[in-house]
Amino acid sequence: EDKVVQSPLSLVVHEGDTVTLNCSYEVTNFRSLLWYKQEKKAPTFLFMLTSSGIEKKSGRLSSILDKKELSSILNITATQTGDSAIYLCAVEQRPGGSRLTFGEGTQLTVNP
């Protein structure tokens, strides 16, 4: 059965800290891994990763995929209170454009 596991499940940090969120997966016919941010509403898209070892970056957020280790990390530097949210990892299978399998999410709380 396809599985996506995120760790930690929750994390509390202070503003300015750097955090690393982890995602590991076991799926057949892997195509891509996606990260989403969810506040008190629908998930918003952050990154899609298809190639191993290539970092994607957007401001203070960055992510990289390791296909050998079947995992990905999401880094957030200089955290702000507005980064408080649930971060979801999802995996897509080939041929693409089909269902996503999500992990449970990591609840990040950034305190001032």
Add this chain to the structure above:
Amino acid sequence: DTGVSQDPRHKITKRGQNVTFRCDPISEHNRLYWYRQTLGQGPEFLTYFQNEAQLEKSRLLSDRFSAERPKGSFSTLEIQRTEQGDSAMYLCASSPWPGAYEQYFGPGTRLTVT
């Protein structure tokens, strides 16, 4: 607003009643997906469409659930004879196809079955 929209945003119903939700995808997106999310869990796939064709249904989707996308634009998700276990957030997403396949989510419909 050109994002995915869903209606209603909240629905409270009594057990045994039927409910229907609507999703309007981003206009140029021809794939549309339904997910369900309960508290503390990630979204769980229900079904998806390519234009009007339903391409996949989750085996978790009981026969009380039915989804349609009759003209390849908006979609409806109907739950018949609701049960308390159906209480959840129902999320709709859309993506272009072919393309990069990122799925963009709507605000969701929160269903409470009393």
